[in-house]
Amino acid sequence: MYKCFSCQQELDMKDVEKRIICTYCGSRIIVKKRPNVSKKVKAR
Numbered sequence: 001m002y003k004c005f006s007c008q009q010e011l012d013m014k015d016v017e018k019r020i021i022c023t024y025c026g027s028r029i030i031v032k033k034r035p036n037v038s039k040k041v042k043a044r
Contacts, residue, residue, distance in 0.1 A: 005029035 006027040
């Protein structure tokens with residue numbers, strides 16, 4: 001899943017595959033969504 005930086009709409013891989021452009025607002029800034037899980041790392 002990808003997300004438009006301007007309008008915050010979620011885009012599928014098939015929408016972004018041909019051209020890197022938002023189909024809703026025409027913006028060229030696309031961000032890949034990350035999971036909301038945070039990792040805990042022990043300090044040394």
